[in-house]
Amino acid sequence: MNDYFIRCENLSYIYEDTGESAIPVFHPALDGVSLNISRGEYLAILGHNGSGKSTLAKLISMILTPKSGKIYIDGTDITDETLGEDAQYELRRRVGMVFQNPDNQLVATVVEEDVAFGPENLGIPSDEIRKRVDDALSLVGMQDYKRHAPHKLSGGQKQRVAIAGIIAMHPDIIIFDEATAMLDPIGRRDVLAIMERLNREDGITVINITHYMDEAARADRIVVINDGKTLLDGTPDEVFSNVPLLHEVGLEAPQSAELIHALREAGLVINSNAITPEGCRDLLIRLLSGGDR
Ligand code: ADP
Numbered sequence: 001m002n003d004y005f006i007r008c009e010n011l012s013y014i015y016e017d018t019g020e021s022a023i024p025v026f027h028p029a030l031d032g033v034s035l036n037i038s039r040g041e042y043l044a045i046l047g048h049n050g051s052g053k054s055t056l057a058k059l060i061s062m063i064l065t066p067k068s069g070k071i072y073i074d075g076t077d078i079t080d081e082t083l084g085e086d087a088q089y090e091l092r093r094r095v096g097m098v099f100q101n102p103d104n105q106l107v108a109t110v111v112e113e114d115v116a117f118g119p120e121n122l123g124i125p126s127d128e129i130r131k132r133v134d135d136a137l138s139l140v141g142m143q144d145y146k147r148h149a150p151h152k153l154s155g156g157q158k159q160r161v162a163i164a165g166i167i168a169m170h171p172d173i174i175i176f177d178e179a180t181a182m183l184d185p186i187g188r189r190d191v192l193a194i195m196e197r198l199n200r201e202d203g204i205t206v207i208n209i210t211h212y213m214d215e216a217a218r219a220d221r222i223v224v225i226n227d228g229k230t231l232l233d234g235t236p237d238e239v240f241s242n243v244p245l246l247h248e249v250g251l252e253a254p255q256s257a258e259l260i261h262a263l264r265e266a267g268l269v270i271n272s273n274a275i276t277p278e279g280c281r282d283l284l285i286r287l288l289s290g291g292d293r
């Protein structure tokens with residue numbers, strides 16, 4: 001036994017709903033993924049469209065049930081069919097999920113009611129709900145919008161309200177499934193800052209599913225999923241040192257890592273890697289002043 005907070009063992013999932021197609025497709029969306037995540041970790045998940053990232057997120061947050069394999073959260077087997085309703089509800093509370101489109105997550109006509117929705121469903125007393133709503137809205141910097149209509153907010157503001165709704169449930173884990181993909185640069189920066197503050201200051205385990213390499217580079221660890229399987233699992237430095245492999249599966253590395261790779265391809269001897277503009281700058285300064293040792 002080990003004490004990983006989230007343990008996924010050999011997870012597989014096949015969608016049986018074939019949508020418009022009359023011919024069933026039995027290609028697994030997830031095919032034997034094993035993944036351990038520590039409490040308080042900041043993990044990024046990368047992978048091109050259709051690689052299985054959202055499926056994995058939905059399995060961890062109990063929206064879907066795996067066809068085979070096990071998931072343990074804080075020692076509890078969440079795939080156990082004999083789990084009582086209360087235990088399932090409690091597990092769902094502990095894992096929050098923020099989706100790509102903020103419009104699909106907002107349910108009420110007033111911001112504060114939206115944030116209160118989750119705790120109300122938990123049967124929390126109204127004084128406590130009011131406090132949770134205020135705290136959550138302050139945390140995402142939306143306290144001044146309490147009585148506003150969500151549909152009048154910008155995409156980034158809506159996403160911050162959606163995050164407040166999750167925070168008000170006091171989760172241990174938040175999965176952001178391409179939560180910044182539809183936002184403008186400012187909205188994206190704000191949401192990323194909130195994600196990182198929740199991780200660093202509140203100890204919330206954060207899983208950021210993203211297609212932005214610069215976002216992934218900020219995480220403690222990156223897992224690359226390809227065709228329903230884990231392709232790479234390591235620190236950003238480790239993962240982004242595999243530029244050719246990333247290209248092979250239709251991904252890129254951060255611009256800095258791409259530049260170092262291109263310089264190496266051109267014949268320059270460079271021993272270290274750089275995944276941020278600052279790291280790239282320092283490495284180039286070293287190179288220009290006599291080589292990288
Ligand atoms: P990602 O999030 O990495 O883009 P998904 O987990 O959404 O990937 O999808 C993985 C695979 O499962 C894809 O081949 C996708 O077409 C398929 N898939 C996803 N959702 C459904 C669904 N509701 N019904 C049928 N197939 C699905």
Ligand code: MG
Binds near residue numbers: 053054055178
């Ligand atoms: Mg997805």
